[in-house]
Amino acid sequence: MNPTPAERVAAILRDDFAAHGVRLPDVRADLSDPRQPQLELGTIPLGTGFALLRVLTDYQRLLKAERRRKKPSP
Numbered sequence: 436m437n438p439t440p441a442e443r444v445a446a447i448l449r450d451d452f453a454a455h456g457v458r459l460p461d462v463r464a465d466l467s468d469p470r471q472p473q474l475e476l477g478t479i480p481l482g483t484g485f486a487l488l489r490v491l492t493d494y495q496r497l498l499k500a501e502r503r504r505k506k507p508s509p
Contacts, residue, residue, distance in 0.1 A: 439464060441472030444494070448474070451490060457483050 438446070441464035448462050461477025476487070 439466060439472065441466060441474065445474055448487075448490065448494075452483070452486070457486065 445462045445464045452458070461475075463475050465473040465475050
């Protein structure tokens with residue numbers, strides 16, 4: 436079974452933080468609405484929360500840039 440994009444993002448986040456020595460075991464994809472998958476995060480330490488916010492902001496910027504790149508030009 437192939438992971439969905441949301442599941443891949445959750446795994447990437449876990450791996451990115453693990454590379455910096457931060458363990459985020461409770462990051463998972465909520466696929467209850469396949470058109471709008473969500474990432475769910477469990478309780479995390481405060482310092483990790485700030486780091487997570489920064490990483491998620493970077494991913495959000497990358498996602499927006501990728502969507503703009505894929506849109507056909509008029």
